[in-house]
Amino acid sequence: MSQIPLPEGTSAESPDADDARDDSTRQIAPDVAYRQLAIVNVVFVGAPGVGDGKWVLIDAGVPGSAPAIRAAARERFGQNGRPGAIVMTHGHFDHVGSLESLAAEWDVPVYAHPLEHPYLDGTRSYPPADPSVGGGLMALLSPLYPTRPVDVGRRLKPLPDDHSVPGMPGWKWLHTPGHSPGHISLWREADRFLIVGDAFVTTKQESVYSAVTQAPEMHGPPMYFTPDWTSARQSVRRLAALAPETVVTGHGQAMRGTQMRAALDELAARFDDIAVPDYGRYVLQSGSAS
């Protein structure tokens, strides 16, 4: 399976500016920053210094990442570093790790697609991970990853039917299923900014080496947790058709520009070759015809 490397010039990061700001985030738009916590990214939407209730957290990291998220939020936004809401791209364990504790501590609503609610209100577990795909240690270890749902109770709310995003004027949520049933991405037309979630990622997440070093490549959704490859293909094609200028994904570095778009177009065009495993638990049932 050949992959699509992302050349150096595609990084959306500004390390010097990040060092100067020193709030432990990587800022990729004046009001969008992210932080890598172990293997996964969380995204902060809001301008620096806006204060409590005026920004939104996207996803909640791996278990144990609450202190790092809390610290980055205080440094970046000031006051108590409390957001107005948390928006979930989906409910996999590496995105909900600190969700219960942060939602309770901040007492804020948690917005997710209704199809993802069973995994966030304690009613349903995800299907088991598929260790046979991707050929890396992260994939081999995947049966050990938690699939049990978290429960944020009464704080869980559906994303609005009109596709607006609470606390994020100018943004729309897009249903991008495949990697999980209620997976969403977030899109801002004004600067063509895409918060992807795991619909595609910019590192080979199946390999522990790439997951840690984040070698940049345009990659389909993490294979071991993707049960519906037909929907996953449609979602990548829909996102590529938007022609985003900047993308921040659940795993890997934020990327931008023409070469990023070329790589995303190639992933969309050759999705079955590049992203879909040749074999595995979920491949036969979803088919690979395009």
Ligand SMILES: [Zn+2]
């Ligand atoms: Zn995921």
Ligand SMILES: [Zn+2]
């Ligand atoms: Zn993930």
